[in-house]
Amino acid sequence: MGFFSKLKEGLTKTSQNFVEKIETLVTGRKHIDEELYEELEEILIQADVGVNTSMELVEAVRKKVRERKVEDPAELKDILQEEISAILDEGKSPLNLIEGLTVIVVVGVNGVGKTTTIGKLANWLKEEGRKVLLAAGDTFRAAAIDQLEIWSNRAGVEVIKHNEGADPAAVAYDAVQAAKARKVDCLIVDTAGRLHTKTNLMEELKKVKRVIERELPGAPHEVLLVLDATTGQNAVSQAKLFGEAAGVTGIALTKLDGTAKGGVVISIKRELNVPVKFIGVGEGMDDLREFDSRDFAQALFG
Amino acid sequence: MALFEGLADRLQNAFKKLKGKGKLDESDVSEAMREVRMALLEADVNFKVVKDFVNKVKEKSIGKEVLESLTPGQQVIKIVNDELTELMGGAQAKINLAPKPPTVVMLVGLQGAGKTTTVGKLANLLRKQGRRPLLVAGDIYRPAAIKQLEVLGRQLDIPVFAMGDKQSPVDIAKGALESAQSKGLDLVIIDTAGRLHINEELMDELKNIKAAVNPHEILLVVDAMTGQDAVTVADSFNKELEIDGVILTKLDGDTRGGAALSVKAVTGKPIKFAGMGEKLDALEPFHPDRMASRILGMGDVLSLIEKAQANIDQEQAEKLQKKLRTADFNLEDFLDQMQQMKKLGPLEQILGMIPGLGGKKLKELKDQIDEKEMAHIEAIIKSMTTEERRNPEIIKGSRRKRIAQGSGTKVQDVNKLLKQFEQTREMFKQFAGMEKKMKKGGGLKLPFFK
Ligand SMILES: Nc1nc2c(ncn2[C@@H]2O[C@H](COP(=O)(O)OP(=O)(O)O)[C@@H](O)[C@H]2O)c(=O)[nH]1
Ligand SMILES: [Mg+2]
Numbered sequence: 001m002g003f004f005s006k007l008k009e010g011l012t013k014t015s016q017n018f019v020e021k022i023e024t025l026v027t028g029r030k031h032i033d034e035e036l037y038e039e040l041e042e043i044l045i046q047a048d049v050g051v052n053t054s055m056e057l058v059e060a061v062r063k064k065v066r067e068r069k070v071e072d073p074a075e076l077k078d079i080l081q082e083e084i085s086a087i088l089d090e091g092k093s094p095l096n097l098i099e100g101l102t103v104i105v106v107v108g109v110n111g112v113g114k115t116t117t118i119g120k121l122a123n124w125l126k127e128e129g130r131k132v133l134l135a136a137g138d139t140f141r142a143a144a145i146d147q148l149e150i151w152s153n154r155a156g157v158e159v160i161k162h163n164e165g166a167d168p169a170a171v172a173y174d175a176v177q178a179a180k181a182r183k184v185d186c187l188i189v190d191t192a193g194r195l196h197t198k199t200n201l202m203e204e205l206k207k208v209k210r211v212i213e214r215e216l217p218g219a220p221h222e223v224l225l226v227l228d229a230t231t232g233q234n235a236v237s238q239a240k241l242f243g244e245a246a247g248v249t250g251i252a253l254t255k256l257d258g259t260a261k262g263g264v265v266i267s268i269k270r271e272l273n274v275p276v277k278f279i280g281v282g283e284g285m286d287d288l289r290e291f292d293s294r295d296f297a298q299a300l301f302g
Numbered sequence: 303m304a305l306f307e308g309l310a311d312r313l314q315n316a317f318k319k320l321k322g323k324g325k326l327d328e329s330d331v332s333e334a335m336r337e338v339r340m341a342l343l344e345a346d347v348n349f350k351v352v353k354d355f356v357n358k359v360k361e362k363s364i365g366k367e368v369l370e371s372l373t374p375g376q377q378v379i380k381i382v383n384d385e386l387t388e389l390m391g392g393a394q395a396k397i398n399l400a401p402k403p404p405t406v407v408m409l410v411g412l413q414g415a416g417k418t419t420t421v422g423k424l425a426n427l428l429r430k431q432g433r434r435p436l437l438v439a440g441d442i443y444r445p446a447a448i449k450q451l452e453v454l455g456r457q458l459d460i461p462v463f464a465m466g467d468k469q470s471p472v473d474i475a476k477g478a479l480e481s482a483q484s485k486g487l488d489l490v491i492i493d494t495a496g497r498l499h500i501n502e503e504l505m506d507e508l509k510n511i512k513a514a515v516n517p518h519e520i521l522l523v524v525d526a527m528t529g530q531d532a533v534t535v536a537d538s539f540n541k542e543l544e545i546d547g548v549i550l551t552k553l554d555g556d557t558r559g560g561a562a563l564s565v566k567a568v569t570g571k572p573i574k575f576a577g578m579g580e581k582l583d584a585l586e587p588f589h590p591d592r593m594a595s596r597i598l599g600m601g602d603v604l605s606l607i608e609k610a611q612a613n614i615d616q617e618q619a620e621k622l623q624k625k626l627r628t629a630d631f632n633l634e635d636f637l638d639q640m641q642q643m644k645k646l647g648p649l650e651q652i653l654g655m656i657p658g659l660g661g662k663k664l665k666e667l668k669d670q671i672d673e674k675e676m677a678h679i680e681a682i683i684k685s686m687t688t689e690e691r692r693n694p695e696i697i698k699g700s701r702r703k704r705i706a707q708g709s710g711t712k713v714q715d716v717n718k719l720l721k722q723f724e725q726t727r728e729m730f731k732q733f734a735g736m737e738k739k740m741k742k743g744g745g746l747k748l749p750f751f752k
Contacts, residue, residue: 113413142454143447232560260531
């Protein structure tokens with residue numbers, strides 16, 4: 001198995017973190033050459049930015065280098081970061097919190113971290129002084145309701161639930177009524193994980209959204225798509241199809257505490273104009289951060 | 303994902319310049335490999351894996367003879383696919399069974415990969431094969447993970463061993479083993495908490511479970527949608543635990559699933575099962591060949607190539623054979639066949655269906671195929687109206703002239719084709735009698751033979 005051993009050898013080399021990599025990339029060189037651009041592209045691809053977007057980003061850097069007559073390789077990193085945060089919007093995209101009741105629906109494929117993110121978000125909103133209510137809309141997965149209940153206890157908020165197997169639209173209906181009656185500021189609706197390609201399940205999601213719209217005009221105010229940072233290019237398809245079915249307004253990018261970079265959100269922003277709003281950096285209640293494009297770009301390149 | 307749809311076309315394009323069918327030369331192959339590289343990267347195959355793979359395939363392709371039934375582009379696709387299939391390994395949907403029961407299986411992986419559901423599915427599958435499983439709730443961290451497994455056990459009517467979330471997973475595993483032994487259960491499947499490969503404490507926990515219960519099978523559960531990081535994850539789990547195999551989950555979506563290749567390449571361990579849905583019976587044996595074409599995103603092209611190589615699609619063959627027998631075979635079918643032939647050359651199969659035309663004779667005939675004449679014939683038939691193609695009898699003088707003009711051929715060419723076609727059809731009509739004729743060496747003269 002010469003192929004495997006060769007590959008392993010190579011992988012040990014590439015498993016250095018990005019900071020190291022970019023440092024060796026730029027410090028070991030006197031001038032900017034073709035090889036340097038190629039390595040830049042490699043780093044982007046390995047951060048799941050995707051081959052097309054990576055090539056275009058490098059092309060943009062090349063252009064800037066020409067325009068500004070840059071000669072120092074160390075400046076490449078800054079230019080690239082500039083390009084990336086330009087795509088991702090400068091600064092933050094805050095949650096759309098309105099006066100009165102804000103409804104947030106959380107969607108995504110199985111296991112990305114929806115329920116956990118809801119727990120963290122509930123905690124975060126509560127600490128900001130808002131009254132939060134959760135809706136246990138995942139009536140499908142075994143013990144999903146219990147899981148959300150445990151999170152609601154941790155965050156100290158209430159939860160509206162039906163039994164396992166119940167119609168999630170009915171849960172959403174009850175939750176909106178309860179939120180109105182209890183003068184809640186934020187209602188967060190959990191949903192069952194579903195693959196974006198399953199049309200019947202996407203129809204179910206549309207129905208949940210329709211019920212919320214009908215019971216509270218203007219709602220939901222946010223539809224958050226939870227994406228696992230470990231996911232590759234399929235995330236674009238997820239964002240597209242969840243967007244079509246549920247009108248996604250923002251992304252929560254989870255599991256950034258691992259070694260994955262989640263670079264695919266750059267393509268998603270570019271192609272679908274959906275901003276990242278939060279990142280998840282662990283399984284604890286406080287492991288939620290507002291997304292910052294500068295920090296994100298920096299984390300990609302040290 | 304228009305890129306994938308375009309890969310086959312772009313490969314064909316890359317080979318347009320290559321005239322005739324000779325050997326694949328370096329520049330053609332390099333151009334094709336650029337497209338292959340893009341496709342693999344878009345499919346989430348790890349960058350490093352792609353690089354090594356492309357280099358290897360390139361080496362193998364240069365100087366390779368193009369098979370007669372394939373275009374150069376298809377030839378490269380075939381090499382790529384063969385290599386990919388080989389790299390994916392053979393089908394291995396087997397669990398190492400303990401010489402002395404119970405067999406202990408442990409599932410490990412990142413958070414959200416699908417371990418708990420897979421524990422249920424695997425138990426369900428193996429129970430069908432006569433095993434008596436016990437499920438072990440070893441995820442004491444994620445809220446309600448134990449409850450989740452208990453619910454699954456109830457749905458499947460399979461016992462679940464749990465000790466709450468206050469005991470260590472090592473003790474739980476040990477307890478489960480004892481419980482299985484005392485109850486006479488011969489399969490223990492341990493669920494473990496999802497963890498990051500860089501979390502030393504939790505990776506140590508897995509090592510401790512391994513040391514305590516000596517699993518016969520440690521399976522890494524990997525989400526099929528995983529991106530570039532799949533190699534890092536798989537490599538770490540494998541180094542720490544020496545896994546025995548991989549289960550790929552969520553393959554029922556639209557992901558290209560390049561992670562499968564990455565994981566296989568970096569660990570060398572077989573992918574044994576694939577999760578194909580949320581239902582508890584949606585666990586299937588993993589098919590390396592199907593995965594290869596899925597990653598390439600050229601399933602259709604590949605199956606065409608396969609057909610060209612093996613045998614023509616059964617249904618199609620039957621349809622054609624019926625047509626041949628009833629002499630219902632018209633110029634439209636003729637054109638269809640020719641176009642197909644151009645793509646993949648199933649003439650051999652068509653001829654192969656004719657009784658008495660086997661082996662050596664077939665090869666001889668095949669060697670006589672005249673490409674130029676085929677192009678002529680195609681042009682002529684394409685200049686006919688649908689009516690004319692269906693009823694060649696109506697093609698008289700003025701029509702022949704028009705067709706010749708339209709196809710840039712001479713009226714004589716049109717005449718010749720129609721005559722040859724008529725002869726062919728006549729022969730097909732006398733299908734049964736043909737065998738004898740052939741044996742006597744009477745020439746079967748299809749119009750596109752020299
Ligand atoms: N390391 C890490 N794990 C996470 C993060 N967010 C969620 N998880 C874990 O991912 C797994 C799946 O989360 P869950 O909320 O049940 O996903 P859901 O199916 O989308 O609701 C759980 O084990 C979570 O603890 C994160 O930001 N970092
Ligand atoms: Mg959930």
